[in-house]
Amino acid sequence: MFSILDMINHALGYVNVNVKIKNQIYIGIGIAGNLYLGYVAIRLMQNGAWLRGILYMLVFLALIYFITLNVIYYFTNKTAKYDLSPKIEKLLGGKPKEALAAEQQAQNNQQQPYIPANGIFDGQELLPATVKTSHTEQENVHQIVDQLQAANIVRLDYGGMSDDAVIQQAQATGEPVYAIGQGIQIPFSQLKLENHRLVIYAGINQMDQSPVGHITKVGLTDVHDAHEDYKLYLASTVITGGMSKIAGRTSAIEQPGDYQVTAQVAYEDRQE
Structure with missing residues (x-):
């Protein structure tokens, strides 16, 4: 029985499957293996091998606890109330100092370089703008990210963070x-x-620009009122969101997502 489960486990290692789905399959394999272990424990006790049977049964019960934790993490959106994993990790010595140092360095490097594209608005009033993006404009944003990635300007690598560092930050x-x-x-x-409408056009350069959204509010003011009273200048346009990872039971779970366009607007009175 265990040989069959081990073969399935090794076979999954050769298949490129979503991390969450793969872990769900592993949980199914673990449940099957644990049920077999419980069966063996009962048979041992029935045959008079009480010591071995009780030891197997204790292992069976302990594994039920950890399997339950995995089911909660990978099949629901809830978290376990009594999770002893952090205490067990601490008891076993925690993470190596080298790994912690590498994760800290990765977190420090996570911020992408910020280069003002539309100039430095020294002394100008800046307000955040609310940007609404249509489906077509969302595709344009994805295309810009792909172009920036191809030009080695942006790296979609979670700042070089390991899955352990991602889990720690997400938690x-x-x-x-x-x-x-x-x-x-x-x-x-x-x-x-x-x-x-005030439409934001953006791209890797002026020739390749395309619409990525339109402004609906400047600060708390409706964009039409703001445009009527003030001269508006686009100070910065930043892409956020997209592919992300969340904390799973024992590893980070990657999930797709739309990008968001955030913008800052400089303004001055039209009477000036």
Whole structure:
């Protein structure tokens, strides 16, 4: 029985499967193996081998606890109330100092380089803009990210963080960890007035620009009111979101996601 389960386990190692699905399969294999272990324990006790039977049964019960934790993490969106894993890790000595140092360095390097694309607005008033993106514009954003990645300007590698570091950060913040990091500045972007909307055009350069969203609010003010009273200038356009990882039971789970476009707008009174 265990030989068959071991063969299945090794076979999965040669298949490229989503991490979450693969772990769910492993849980199924673990349940089958543990049920067999429980059967062996009962048979041993029935045949008079009480000591071995009780030891097997204790292992069976302990494995039920850990399998239950895995089921909670990989088949639901809940977290286990009584998870002894951190205490067990601490009891066994925790992570090596070298690994902790490498993870800390990776976290320090996670922030993508920020280069002002539209100039430095020294002394200008800046406000965050609310940007709405359509399906077509979302595709344009994905294309820009692909172009930036091909040009080695952006790396979708979670800042070089290991899965352990990703899990630690996700558990500490309660937020997913994004492959793009905290965000990447788009090399070129500008505002265009189209059909009474302020549309953001962006790209790797002015020739390859395409619409990536339109502004609906400047700060807390409706964009139409803001545009009527002030001259608006696009100060920065940043892409955030996208592919991310969340903390799983024993590994990080990668999941797809849409990118978001965040922008800052500089403004000055039209009377000036």
